[in-house]
Amino acid sequence: MNIFQLVLKQMRQRALSTWLTLLSVMLGVALAVVIMLIRRESAVLFGQTDYGFDIIVGAKASSLQLVMNTVYHIDRSPGNIPYSVYKQLTESPQFRPAVRMAVPTAVGDSYQGQRIVGTIPQLFGMEDDGITPIPANRTMQYRPGKRYEIAQGRVFHGQKFEAVIGADITKLTGLKLGDIFKATHGLPKPGETPDIHGEEWTVVGVLKETGTAADRVLYISLPSFYAMSGHDYAMKAQAAIRQGIDTSRANAPGPTTAYDVRPDGTIELHLPESDWALSAVLVKSRSPFFASQMMYVMNNGQQAAAVNPASVMREFFNTFLQPTTRAWGAVAYLVNAVAIVAILVSIYNSVAARIREIAILRALGATRRRVMLTICLEAGLIGLAGGVLGIAAGHLLGALVSGYFQQTIGEGIRWWIVSREEWLYLLSVTVVSMLAGLVPAMKAYRTPVADNLAGV
Amino acid sequence: MAVTLDSVFKQYVAPDGSAVPVIHIPKFALLPGEHVALIGTSGSGKTTLLHLIAGILVPDRGRIVFSGTRDDARGSGSAVVPYSTPPGLGREVDISQLSEARRDVFRGQNIGYIFQTHHLLGGFTALENVQLGMSFTGRRVDVGWATHLLTAVGLADRMHYKPGKLSVGQQQRVAVARALANRPLLVLADEPTGALDPANAQQVLDLIRTLCTEVGASLLLVTHDMTIANQLPRQVMLGELNQPQVK
Numbered sequence: 103m104n105i106f107q108l109v110l111k112q113m114r115q116r117a118l119s120t121w122l123t124l125l126s127v128m129l130g131v132a133l134a135v136v137i138m139l140i141r142r143e144s145a146v147l148f149g150q151t152d153y154g155f156d157i158i159v160g161a162k163a164s165s166l167q168l169v170m171n172t173v174y175h176i177d178r179s180p181g182n183i184p185y186s187v188y189k190q191l192t193e194s195p196q197f198r199p200a201v202r203m204a205v206p207t208a209v210g211d212s213y214q215g216q217r218i219v220g221t222i223p224q225l226f227g228m229e230d231d232g233i234t235p236i237p238a239n240r241t242m243q244y245r246p247g248k249r250y251e252i253a254q255g256r257v258f259h260g261q262k263f264e265a266v267i268g269a270d271i272t273k274l275t276g277l278k279l280g281d282i283f284k285a286t287h288g289l290p291k292p293g294e295t296p297d298i299h300g301e302e303w304t305v306v307g308v309l310k311e312t313g314t315a316a317d318r319v320l321y322i323s324l325p326s327f328y329a330m331s332g333h334d335y336a337m338k339a340q341a342a343i344r345q346g347i348d349t350s351r352a353n354a355p356g357p358t359t360a361y362d363v364r365p366d367g368t369i370e371l372h373l374p375e376s377d378w379a380l381s382a383v384l385v386k387s388r389s390p391f392f393a394s395q396m397m398y399v400m401n402n403g404q405q406a407a408a409v410n411p412a413s414v415m416r417e418f419f420n421t422f423l424q425p426t427t428r429a430w431g432a433v434a435y436l437v438n439a440v441a442i443v444a445i446l447v448s449i450y451n452s453v454a455a456r457i458r459e460i461a462i463l464r465a466l467g468a469t470r471r472r473v474m475l476t477i478c479l480e481a482g483l484i485g486l487a488g489g490v491l492g493i494a495a496g497h498l499l500g501a502l503v504s505g506y507f508q509q510t511i512g513e514g515i516r517w518w519i520v521s522r523e524e525w526l527y528l529l530s531v532t533v534v535s536m537l538a539g540l541v542p543a544m545k546a547y548r549t550p551v552a553d554n555l556a557g558v
Numbered sequence: 559m560a561v562t563l564d565s566v567f568k569q570y571v572a573p574d575g576s577a578v579p580v581i582h583i584p585k586f587a588l589l590p591g592e593h594v595a596l597i598g599t600s601g602s603g604k605t606t607l608l609h610l611i612a613g614i615l616v617p618d619r620g621r622i623v624f625s626g627t628r629d630d631a632r633g634s635g636s637a638v639v640p641y642s643t644p645p646g647l648g649r650e651v652d653i654s655q656l657s658e659a660r661r662d663v664f665r666g667q668n669i670g671y672i673f674q675t676h677h678l679l680g681g682f683t684a685l686e687n688v689q690l691g692m693s694f695t696g697r698r699v700d701v702g703w704a705t706h707l708l709t710a711v712g713l714a715d716r717m718h719y720k721p722g723k724l725s726v727g728q729q730q731r732v733a734v735a736r737a738l739a740n741r742p743l744l745v746l747a748d749e750p751t752g753a754l755d756p757a758n759a760q761q762v763l764d765l766i767r768t769l770c771t772e773v774g775a776s777l778l779l780v781t782h783d784m785t786i787a788n789q790l791p792r793q794v795m796l797g798e799l800n801q802p803q804v805k
Contacts, residue, residue: 467666
């Protein structure tokens with residue numbers, strides 16, 4: 103019987119106490135690991151700087167809200183900007199040379215809780231007809247080097263009631279290629295009666311999975327977005343506000359429809375382009391210099407704000423997420439300290455209860471050092487086993503967190519990756535546990551054999 | 559292996575700080591392979607004496623010398639491992655001069671100890687309890703020998719039972735097997751039959767003597783039961799041997 107077998111036997115003999123101590127270590131380690139995991143992955147997720155575009159132009163409001171709304175499709179839209187901003191970016195001599203690519207987006211409607219985004223086929227690398235490809239260097243990327251690709255069907259026509267859905271939409275809503283759907287105004291809360299628009303869209307394409315929030319979005323053409331009943335009135339009202347006109351007198355909803363459908367299925371909007379509004383414009387500049395210049399000009403103007411999503415997210419990470427995870431990290435280390443003390447107390451009590459047993463082992467020829475080693479080994483094994491189980495539990499919790507992120511922002515975390523930091527942490531938990539075992543081990547070391555054999 | 563006690567003196571400190579002499583043995587010798595009954599009343603220092611010989615305690619003065627080899631102890635022709643002398647020591651070992659760690663190793667390798675109550679480890683089977691002592695010697699655990707011992711004490715069918723599932727008599731027989739596990743040169747038995755009924759006591763005594771003879775071990779058996787003591791070839795009255803008041 104070697105020393106490990108002896109230790110394992112003794113641990114099994116006190117199974118309940120061993121398991122409870124192990125459980126306390128496991129919980130402490132799991133908490134620390136899940137915090138490490140979230141800290142590491144949130145840095146990847148929110149601290150990323152690798153967007154396929156370098157500027158988001160939107161309403162003058164919270165930069166974070168603009169990025170969250172445009173990139174992660176969470177939070178409310180901070181407001182609208184006139185369509186003319188997009189035209190300026192793509193056509194004016196002031197901005198045109200600086201812009202490699204600009205894609206407008208409009209949000210405000212949903213289908214079964216999933217966001218609908220009005221945009222142009224160029225986002226997916228196609229001309230307005232949805233069929234003719236545009237040069238790769240003029241195609242918007244969602245990550246550097248990564249473009250949206252169609253898994254089934256094709257890209258929607260830029261002027262028709264057609265839609266392309268994200269990779270997760272079929273799973274989330276049941277919509278598939280060829281299906282027809284109607285949009286719901288806004289995002290109704292549970293139990294709220296949905297305000298369903300009368301227009302119908304046909305799903306003409308399904309995107310390949312991107313691993314981003316785009317997988318949970320239904321993309322429709324911009325004119326079809328403006329064609330939705332009520333949108334014309336809202337946009338007219340917004341345009342009037344911008345022009346300083348009394349909206350109560352100027353723009354009552356008229357009896358006529360906001361659009362006609364031509365024989366070829368394309369939409370003829372009645373709403374003048376001057377009244378069109380956008381939620382944001384994604385811009386890929388020709389260089390970082392142009393980008394900063396453009397942001398400067400835009401931010402000093404009246405109409406819109408321009409932000410760099412990477413900077414906004416880095417700032418968010420540095421000012422909010424990092425301190426929060428640091429605070430949680432401190433809590434985790436405290437929990438670990440409690441767990442280590444639990445090991446100490448548990449083994450100390452077990453040594454106190456086994457003092458005669460230790461005396462017997464000594465009488466059989468076990469040296470003091472061996473008895474000490476046995477106790478430290480027991481403590482170390484509890485630390486190691488608790489640590490390993492804690493890492494496993496931490497990663498399972500990480501999987502749950504990932505699922506939550508997936509649901510809310512459309513992107514999960516790499517919960518399965520065990521980092522070097524975690525292995526070092528496991529090592530330190532084991533070593534500290536062994537050191538905690540030293541206290542009871544010293545008690546055993548000092549056990550006077552003869553006194554404890556008396557009356558045996 | 560012979561054991562010689564020479565002017566061994568041991569005293570304890572009482573709670574009031576005064577010194578209480580317990581052992582003072584001017585001379586005592588146990589010859590190789592000899593079986594001796596040490597007879598004494600309660601509180602006469604029997605257990606202290608055994609602890610001194612086993613190296614669990616060290617005397618305040620005097621020498622406790624072990625001499626000889628297994629061959630010496632058994633006579634020629636026995637196919638056994640030579641007596642294991644701790645490194646740096648000669649053929650004679652004064653256990654009281656060894657460090658505590660060396661005493662532990664020496665005890666594990668050369669001395670078998672049987673307590674009045676078995677004191678087996680509850681979480682271990684009978685076989686594991688016997689093997690446990692072997693694991694402290696630094697030698698390979700001899701499962702065959704452990705099995706032989708348990709068979710010899712009549713527990714061939716109880717080897718994998720934990721002590722809680724055995725009767726008191728059976729538990730003490732496991733303790734006997736455990737004491738013999740390392741083929742000791744000396745077996746110290748501290749009232750091994752004290753907690754047993756006469757029939758079981760006789761069985762256990764016979765087993766101890768048989769197995770000691772088998773391994774060629776000397777036996778020093780402490781008892782206050784003259785029926786037991788008289789069955790051994792030599793009886794020593796501790797009261798005559800021990801003169802604690804005479805320094």
